[in-house]
Amino acid sequence: TQLLEQSPQFLSIQEGENLTVYCNSSSVFSSLQWYRQEPGEGPVLLVTVVTGGEVKKLKRLTFQFGDARKDSSLHITAAQPGDTGLYLCAGETDKLIFGTGTRLQVFP
Amino acid sequence: ETGVTQSPTHLIKTRGQQVTLRCSSQSGHNTVSWYQQALGQGPQFIFQYYREEENGRGNFPPRFSGLQFPNYSSELNVNALELDDSALYLCASSLGGRGPKIWFYEQYFGPGTRLTVT
Numbered sequence: 001t002q003l004l005e006q007s008p009q010f011l012s013i014q015e016g017e018n019l020t021v022y023c024n025s026s027s028v029f030s031s032l033q034w035y036r037q038e039p040g041e042g043p044v045l046l047v048t049v050v051t052g053g054e055v056k057k058l059k060r061l062t063f064q065f066g067d068a069r070k071d072s073s074l075h076i077t078a079a080q081p082g083d084t085g086l087y088l089c090a091g092e093t094d095k096l097i098f099g100t101g102t103r104l105q106v107f108p
Numbered sequence: 109e110t111g112v113t114q115s116p117t118h119l120i121k122t123r124g125q126q127v128t129l130r131c132s133s134q135s136g137h138n139t140v141s142w143y144q145q146a147l148g149q150g151p152q153f154i155f156q157y158y159r160e161e162e163n164g165r166g167n168f169p170p171r172f173s174g175l176q177f178p179n180y181s182s183e184l185n186v187n188a189l190e191l192d193d194s195a196l197y198l199c200a201s202s203l204g205g206r207g208p209k210i211w212f213y214e215q216y217f218g219p220g221t222r223l224t225v226t
Contacts, residue, residue: 004150033212042112042198042217043151088150095166096212098143098150 003027004091004099012105013079021074021102023089030092032065032072037086037101079106110135112201112218120224121189129184129221133201139163139211140182142174145196145220156210157182164210189225196220 004025013019023032031050035043047056049065049072056063060083062075072089084106089099113132121127133140139158143151153166157176171187180201186193198220204211 031212041219042200044217045215048213090150090212092212095153095164095210096141098152100148101150 004089004097006087006089006099006102008102009100010103010105012107015080015106015108016078017106019076019079019104021076021087021089021104023072023074023091023099025070025091025097027091027093027097028069030069032069032092033090033096034063034072034074035088035090037088038084043088076104079104081106081108112199112216114197114199114218114221116221117219118222118224120226123189123191123225125189126185126187127189127223129186129197129199129223131182131184131199131201131218133180133182133199134216137201137203137216138180139202139204140176140180141200141202141210141212141215142182142184143198143200144168144193145198147195151198154184158204158211163204186223191225194223194225196222 007022033048034046037043047063052067052069054065060077064073087102091097112134115130141156142154145151154168155165156163160176173185176182200215200217202215
């Protein structure tokens with residue numbers, strides 16, 4: 001069974017703090033996607049990383065794909081209340097496997 | 109440009125019944141994927157349709173079936189409902205292409221249908 005484990009499961013921080021979310025697996029992925037999902041809505045794609053070691057930046061969000069393409073991280077700098085939501089990673093093999101999610105709450 | 113829409117928003121069914129969920133894909137998209145998201149979990153891939161044909165399937169039993177129509181909208185049908193089928197059902201559309209792999213790039217998700225089975 002292919003599993004994608006995310007950590008931490010829950011994160012509650014103050015506005016302005018930095019944080020990192022991790023996504024780990026024993027499987028090798030051809031690509032890895034990060035999504036954010038808000039209550040009552042479907043996931044929204046943030047980024048897709050394809051190459052081992054790849055780093056992508058989206059404003060205050062930095063995404064990294066592990067060299068072996070088995071893991072990834074999402075780093076948020078100076079978190080804002082608008083960053084609150086459920087962050088999901090999803091790795092592609094012959095299917096798309098979603099992680100269990102990290103629920104982030106940023107307090108003003 | 110119209111986004112992905114799903115209907116109904118919420119649904120309550122009894123164990124053993126059948127249900128049909130509907131999805132209208134984003135304008136210009138020809139591929140629809142369906143996912144099941146149980147409470148507190150990430151979505152699980154059910155199947156994908158490309159130009160009216162099933163293009164790949166996850167680990168779901170045959171009582172989960174689907175259709176895609178010429179306008180690329182789609183239906184998810186679930187027969188013989190079980191309590192564990194209670195979940196948020198998401199559809200996602202994309203502009204894909206048939207090939208050796210299922211297409212998972214640039215997916216746009218709808219808001220989902222919350223199904224409760226009692």
